[in-house]
Amino acid sequence: MNHLDKLEARSIHLIREAYSEFKNLCMLWSIGKDSTVLLWLARKAFYGHVPFPLVHIDTGFKIPEMIEYRDKLAKEYKLDMIYGQNREALKKKHTFPDGKVTRIQCCKNLKTEALKNTLSGVWPRYRLNHNTGEYEVDKNKEPYIGVIVGARSDEEGSRSKERYFSPRDRNNDWDVGDQPPEFWNQYKTDFAPGTHVRVHPLLDWTELNIWEYIKRENIPTVSLYYNQGDGKRYRSLGCYPCTKPIDSDARTVDEIVEELKTGKLANIAERSGRAQDKEDGGLETLRRDGYM
Structure with a gap:
């Protein structure tokens, strides 16, 4: 296993x-x-x-x-x-x-x-x-x-x-x-x-495990997690007035996995876009x- x-x-x-x-x-x-x-x-x-x-x-x-x-x-x-x-x-x-x-x-x-x-x-x-x-x-x-x-x-x-x-x-x-x-x-x-x-x-x-599993199992997810061409995507979802997207070029599950593996987001908290946490x-x- x-x-x-x-x-x-x-x-x-x-x-x-x-x-x-x-x-x-x-x-x-x-x-x-x-x-x-x-x-x-x-x-x-x-x-x-x-x-x-x-x-x-x-x-x-x-x-x-x-x-x-x-x-x-x-x-x-x-x-x-x-x-x-x-x-x-x-x-x-x-x-x-x-x-x-x-x-x-x-x-x-x-x-x-x-x-x-x-x-x-x-x-x-x-x-x-x-x-x-x-x-x-x-x-x-x-x-x-x-x-x-x-x-x-x-x-x-x-x-x-x-x-x-x-x-x-x-x-x-x-x-x-x-x-x-x-x-x-x-x-x-x-x-x-x-x-x-x-x-x-x-x-x-971990966040990486989640995305690796989504990739392996081909689990359907909302498109909000992916860059739609504006260089931004949501990393964590919540209410729209208090949740902001992050800067990211990842358009697919593979690209999100690669983004996490390379450590590009290592110094950015997963819920950094959630304003209420602050x-x-x-x-x-x-x-x-x-x-x-």
Whole structure:
């Protein structure tokens, strides 16, 4: 087995372990490269079928191509596709683009709060009806106990502190200093009632591994990751008011792999285009409160 084979095998094992241990399980799909690789691995783990819902938190400010891509793949792969949204904040314009709150507070409103209340079933969930092709209010309001996430430890400092099976309390809060030990591939999956557990099958993957795997498996990704002729491309995807592209001539997966191998981006953080990360507290503050 080569390195990618080993990463793939461990990730598939973790996905299957989560499926066997948690009754109400879902997978977060942000439409980005990491969570799309995670979706690919889940399909491999269950021979083309994903036996749990895919959950997307729609902030209302995603780049339109991302939503189009989500629905295209959901229909093609016959996914149990669900999205959640903080419709109240959007209605009252409690967002950064509307000038009423900071970027961090906007993320809390549209991502953290929407995620918490979608996972718990307190707010409405919207499920894709494959017969009509439209989203409808989901009648199932049971909370998700296990949540599979495409976080990588090398992507950002706070994510390097995660475990494969990482507990959150009733409020989705993450206690960084109280994580279970994981030795010799032994994982704690039995937690107190009210706990929900984030599962991280991609924790050991690097950005280069992700792109090498996308190349090997020929995984479809949004065109935003590639230079379209203006010398720029997105390295990390998010909301369009707070996410900026980087300077890059890479037009294909091969060229992105080469770009990463040569070290051209070695001194540029992967999430350098995410403006909210630069505000006070940044991503770790958001993640302690329950963000992805």
